[in-house]
Amino acid sequence: MPEIVAGQKAFSLLEVCRSLEKTITNRYGSEFWVKAEINKLNHYPHSGHAYPELVEKKNGVVQAEMRSVIWGTNFNSINDRFKQLLGEPIKDGIEVLLLASLDYNAKYGLSLHISDIDVSYTLGELQKEKQESINRLKKEGLFEANRKKRLALLPKRIALISVETSKGYADFLKVIDQNEFGYRFFHMLFPALLQGDRAVASIGNQLKRIAKVKHHFDAVCIIRGGGGDVGLSTFNNYELAKAVASFPLPVFSGIGHSTNETVTEMVSFRYAITPTELGDFFIQRFHNFSVPIQDALKLLKNKPKQILIEENHRFLQNIKSLRYELKAKMRHSKTSLNTTLSEFQHLSKSRLRKDANGILNLAEQLSRGSKSILNTASKSAQEQMEDLSKAYQRFQDSAKLDLQNKERFIKISDPINTLKLGYSITKLNGRLIKNSEDLKLGDQIENTFASGTAISEVKFKKNGK
């Protein structure tokens, strides 16, 4: 219910929305067919739902735009039919004929609830226009023209087509002007409208101006800041794409979007998804120039010194080896001289030794000879003496023995010696009795002993045999 606020009758926002919702539901109760282009599909594979951004364009310019929703189950069956009939899934930039009901939510606003899409009606106007642009440019031999331009080694003079207050312009300048490497760029802004139905003419006009002063520049950059994918249709325009493709300098585009590649980008010398990325390209280009120079500087600081050192080293090495060779040669000569000398010495020594040996041998032989003669002589004299002495001794000994034997015999022959042994001498009438037969009974016999005598009478007698 409306209330009085500051003296005015006022509705709350929710009241307005609810009223709107009621009106729409009453007015658009049933489904109807709508012809539109899916500018961006916005399909979320996880949930399966899609939230297509629907547009209608006239001459490449967006006339109407509305959000929509296709629930997962519907989306899958529609998508399957797309793949079947067109050989590709539902995607951005296609013209569709869709069956939908209008849906209004107080919080999320107005959207079309799509239940079906007529697949047979589908080659989007956008896609058609795009394809037509491409085909025409290719036919005219312009499609590759800008891409084949030669870019200066250092593209440092840049003509910028952009909007001075846009984020993309600021992003780009930040990269190239605030680089930490000391690279300096010259850039000049040629302001243009980059969105809407006047963009094609605006950009084309600035390209013409730049062409007039092209000798001051190395490259052109078309930089669009922000904005959704909707505004991108401008860049599929044939006139704009042609102006870029046939431009005398390399044209770069950094028009900032996430999906569709526009014809202008296709024919650009190079394009980047974002202005920052485009700025990085230029910095990289400077690196490609700067790094070899840094390397050259490093090389020039060290290498020539090194070359000279090596040269000097080689020179010294040569001297060294020369000296070494000389020394070796001298040493060799000396050695061979010494060898000859020692050979000579050796030879003469051995010769001398040989002669001396001969003499010594002779002397020795002589000495040995005379010695042996003397020895033999002296030996035989001595032996004769010895023999003589031995013979004399033998003679003496035998004479002595003979004498002793005779003496002993003489001694034994003395009767006293026998008597001393106990024997006695028997005599009769002074006659020696050696036999008992010489006696008769009663004879008086004298017995002589070793000491003394006795007279005995024979009383009994026995004769011997």
Add this chain to the structure above:
Amino acid sequence: MANKLKYEEAFSELQEIVNDIENGEIDVDDLSQKVKRAAELIKICRNKLSSTEEDVNSILKELED
């Protein structure tokens, strides 16, 4: 334009000298002369990296003509 050619030429001449020195294809007698030349070339190239010689006003003037 003449200046631009100059630095690109300087760059390629420098690359040649660097290659020669790296590959040891330079006579020791020529070395000091080459090094001197390379130093000049480096100066030209480095200047190019860090300087701008264009002037917005003169371009604007040309645009008006």
